[in-house]
Amino acid sequence: MRRLYPLIIVIMLLPLYLVSLSTVASYKKAQLRDRGVSYVLPSALLKITSLEFDELMSDYLFLKALTFYGGTLDRTERPRIKKEEWLWMYDVLNAATDLDPYFLDPYYFANANFTWEARMVKEANTLLAKGSRSREWDWMLPFFMGFNEFYFLHDNALASEYLMEAAKRPDAPPMMETLAVRLAYKGNRTKIAIVFIQETLKKTKDKITRRDLEIRLEILQDVLALEQAMEVYLGKYGKLPRDLKQLQARGIIAHIPKDPYGGEFFIDKDGSVKTTSDMFVVTK
Amino acid sequence: MKPIFPVAVITFKEGIRNRAVYGIIILSLLMLTANFLICEIIMREVGKVAVDIALSTVSFSGLLLVLFVGINLMAKDLDKKTIYMVLARPISRTHYIVGKFLGMVALIIVSNVIQGCFAAASVFMLNSMYPAYFQRFSWMMFILALVFIVLSLTLLSALSFLFASITSTSFITLVLTVVSYLIGNSLSDVKALVEAPKAAGIDPSPVTIKVVQTAYYIFPNLSFFDIKIQAAHGLMLSFPFICWTTLYGLVYTAIIITLTCAIFAKREFP
Amino acid sequence: MDTIITFSGISKAFKEGISGRRVQALQDISLEVAQGEVFGFLGPNGAGKSTAIKLLINLIFPDTGQVLIAGVDAGNREVRRSIGFLPENPYFYDYLTAEELLMFGGRASGMEKKEILQRTDLLLAKVSLDHARKRPLRTYSKGMVQRAGLALALINDPKVVILDEPMSGLDPLGRKMVGDIILELKGLGKTVFFSSHILSDVERFCDRVGIIVGGRLRLEGRLDSLLTVGETLEDLFLREVAKTGQKEVL
Numbered sequence: 047m048r049r050l051y052p053l054i055i056v057i058m059l060l061p062l063y064l065v066s067l068s069t070v071a072s073y074k075k076a077q078l079r080d081r082g083v084s085y086v087l088p089s090a091l092l093k094i095t096s097l098e099f100d101e102l103m104s105d106y107l108f109l110k111a112l113t114f115y116g117g118t119l120d121r122t123e124r125p126r127i128k129k130e131e132w133l134w135m136y137d138v139l140n141a142a143t144d145l146d147p148y149f150l151d152p153y154y155f156a157n158a159n160f161t162w163e164a165r166m167v168k169e170a171n172t173l174l175a176k177g178s179r180s181r182e183w184d185w186m187l188p189f190f191m192g193f194n195e196f197y198f199l200h201d202n203a204l205a206s207e208y209l210m211e212a213a214k215r216p217d218a219p220p221m222m223e224t225l226a227v228r229l230a231y232k233g234n235r236t237k238i239a240i241v242f243i244q245e246t247l248k249k250t251k252d253k254i255t256r257r258d259l260e261i262r263l264e265i266l267q268d269v270l271a272l273e274q275a276m277e278v279y280l281g282k283y284g285k286l287p288r289d290l291k292q293l294q295a296r297g298i299i300a301h302i303p304k305d306p307y308g309g310e311f312f313i314d315k316d317g318s319v320k321t322t323s324d325m326f327v328v329t330k
Numbered sequence: 331m332k333p334i335f336p337v338a339v340i341t342f343k344e345g346i347r348n349r350a351v352y353g354i355i356i357l358s359l360l361m362l363t364a365n366f367l368i369c370e371i372i373m374r375e376v377g378k379v380a381v382d383i384a385l386s387t388v389s390f391s392g393l394l395l396v397l398f399v400g401i402n403l404m405a406k407d408l409d410k411k412t413i414y415m416v417l418a419r420p421i422s423r424t425h426y427i428v429g430k431f432l433g434m435v436a437l438i439i440v441s442n443v444i445q446g447c448f449a450a451a452s453v454f455m456l457n458s459m460y461p462a463y464f465q466r467f468s469w470m471m472f473i474l475a476l477v478f479i480v481l482s483l484t485l486l487s488a489l490s491f492l493f494a495s496i497t498s499t500s501f502i503t504l505v506l507t508v509v510s511y512l513i514g515n516s517l518s519d520v521k522a523l524v525e526a527p528k529a530a531g532i533d534p535s536p537v538t539i540k541v542v543q544t545a546y547y548i549f550p551n552l553s554f555f556d557i558k559i560q561a562a563h564g565l566m567l568s569f570p571f572i573c574w575t576t577l578y579g580l581v582y583t584a585i586i587i588t589l590t591c592a593i594f595a596k597r598e599f600p
Numbered sequence: 601m602d603t604i605i606t607f608s609g610i611s612k613a614f615k616e617g618i619s620g621r622r623v624q625a626l627q628d629i630s631l632e633v634a635q636g637e638v639f640g641f642l643g644p645n646g647a648g649k650s651t652a653i654k655l656l657i658n659l660i661f662p663d664t665g666q667v668l669i670a671g672v673d674a675g676n677r678e679v680r681r682s683i684g685f686l687p688e689n690p691y692f693y694d695y696l697t698a699e700e701l702l703m704f705g706g707r708a709s710g711m712e713k714k715e716i717l718q719r720t721d722l723l724l725a726k727v728s729l730d731h732a733r734k735r736p737l738r739t740y741s742k743g744m745v746q747r748a749g750l751a752l753a754l755i756n757d758p759k760v761v762i763l764d765e766p767m768s769g770l771d772p773l774g775r776k777m778v779g780d781i782i783l784e785l786k787g788l789g790k791t792v793f794f795s796s797h798i799l800s801d802v803e804r805f806c807d808r809v810g811i812i813v814g815g816r817l818r819l820e821g822r823l824d825s826l827l828t829v830g831e832t833l834e835d836l837f838l839r840e841v842a843k844t845g846q847k848e849v850l
Contacts, residue, residue, distance in 0.1 A: 415687065
């Protein structure tokens with residue numbers, strides 16, 4: 047009988063254990079959800095406190111940003127991520143890449159999310175510049191920077207410079223140079239953007255990112271088609287159409303394409319095609 | 331139940347007189363001094379950083395106490411056969427484990443109170459130096475954070491007892507305890523990561539998810555007790571949360587100690 | 601006379617190393633010690649003396665057979681209320697003082713504080729540790745630790761005193777002190793069960809001896825009936841060991 051005491055005690059405690067575990071876990075989850083973003087220690091200080099484990103600390107910080115981002119995916123509010131949360135993520139990634147400037151993932155994450163979603167293109171490029179300096183063999187990072195300059199910041203000269211840099215690095219795809227040259231002239235923005243995304247897709251394995259890119263590509267292809275239709279309209283009637291319905295009415299396009307993000311395409315005042323879902327901005 | 335207390339008393343005395351304890355206290359004093367230097371170079375949230383460092387110091391020195399004093403208390407008994415003189419008394423093995431553990435808990439509490447006072451002093455001084463940054467700071471949360479540190483260290487110490495009862499050398503006990511500590515602190519995050527609906531760029535295999543979920547139920551979730559963030563920002567915690575977390579810690583500890591007793595009852599000391 | 605210690609049909613094997621090879625430490629030991637007797641347990645190193653003593657304290661458990669103390673199974677913790685035990689090469693807590701050690705021993709045996717303090721004074725004087733009573737045990741020499749251990753074994757005024765190699769690590773003065781204590785205990789009607797490989801000690805104090813070689817009890821009986829005229833215990837012992845074919849350096 048005595049020998050059974052431990053077993054009996056454990057069996058009696060187990061339900062209490064499971065209940066308290068799941069209760070605390072759900073509280074913690076809620077706390078995490080409305081946890082404000084906190085201050086990130088300056089990386090110089092982190093470098094001291096992480097002793098010889100700089101890389102490990104870097105990995106940890108990156109995972110922290112990643113989990114935070116992952117945790118926001120089921121939020122319902124819009125915008126999903128607040129400005130100060132983006133700033134916090136930037137601080138975390140900045141610290142992570144200070145601790146280990148060769149670590150690709152934070153740059154990749156920054157490029158994927160700080161540009162399209164957060165509109166913190168300058169910050170993304172600051173991070174990428176750090177990575178490009180350290181990972182001097184990697185053509186991807188200057189390529190990303192070039193794209194961001196071209197697409198978001200509209201600085202073709204600078205974009206062309208970055209792409210030239212990318213073209214010089216080992217294993218850079220041959221189209222890089224052509225793209226750089228083409229950028230130096232005022233070219234078709236949408237077309238170049240499509241080439242950029244197609245090139246990025248080739249290098250992307252991750253399913254979720256791929257899907258995002260594919261949707262963006264689809265939108266850009268729609269925009270390109272609409273823009274081409276507008277040019278046809280311009281050639282026929284000598285002026286730009288007032289709205290996309292006119293294109294349809296005059297039989298230049300069969301129908302107005304649907305935005306996969308649920309928005310609607312329209313012609314902006316400056317004559318460019320945009321979408322109300324606002325997932326990206328194409329201005330001239 | 332009576333024989334438990336003499337064991338607890340000698341365990342506590344032996345522990346508190348250990349030279350390592352002074353070393354740990356000196357280390358934490360150094361860290362708390364560093365707190366002043368660090369706060370000088372912080373520009374934005376001095377209050378938060380001050381509380382962070384103060385609490386982390388207490389937590390870290392507590393960890394050292396459990397790892398280097400606590401494990402030794404138990405391991406030395408087995409290595410050097412000190413346990414003979416205990417078990418030669420009318421003391422059962424369960425008494426021995428529970429007494430030893432209570433002594434260790436007393437050691438953790440006393441050391442935490444001492445370190446907590448140092449930490450509070452440093453926060454108090456920084457508070458009076460930069461009152462503007464401490465507006466949301468609450469002493470209640472600070473004390474609660476200290477209590478939670480005690481709970482988490484108690485739990486870790488219980489685990490080290492379990493490992494000591496299974497293994498034969500203190501080194502393996504130390505390694506297993508450190509590993510549990512690391513796992514325990516990252517478990518929630520890792521689980522959140524692998525279970526996130528489509529966490530950016532992460533697509534874990536079903537096996538990974540199962541392993542993490544199993545570990546989640548076996549290893550202690552030490553991050554539950556980490557409320558440094560709330561203390562640093564003066565965020566309030568709900569009363570039920572505090573109770574449930576305390577309950578979780580106590581129940582986990584009780585289960586581990588019960589298992590330790592069961593294993594110990596069958597152990598021989600040749 | 602009442603029987604106070606009973607080994608009946610005890611066998612004990614240990615698993616050795618990672619291979620798990622079983623080593624038979626004790627083989628079918630049966631032995632009785634009566635109340636008030638001084639029993640000497642003799643044997644070469646590794647013969648199983650310590651194993652038998654650890655079975656008495658319930659530090660290890662027998663594979664077969666039963667160990668009884670005053671008719672109660674050694675597994676019952678209450679029997680240890682009337683036992684004093686000094687392990688071989690004892691080691692106590694580094695940072696405790698002799699006083700605290702004895703206080704622990706007394707408290708753990710359920711004694712009152714006042715009584716413990718009285719006996720502490722008495723015992724520390726007896727083992728000549730009075731001057732060092734407030735010093736941590738870490739600062740003690742090997743002999744001092746051994747004497748402190750003896751005081752600890754006697755703190756609860758035990759009926760049965762079990763001493764594992766009580767003479768080892770002691771200088772001649774210390775050995776005389778331990779011998780005197782054993783004789784005094786005998787005078788008080790206590791039972792003393794001790795192991796030793798120092799034959800002259802055994803010869804001096806023991807009423808009865810048991811000789812154990814290779815885990816088997818070879819010989820057991822009253823010293824005066826075992827020894828033939830003109831024979832010393834050493835002769836007897838060497839003869840017994842030689843019978844088993846073992847070569848043992850004493």
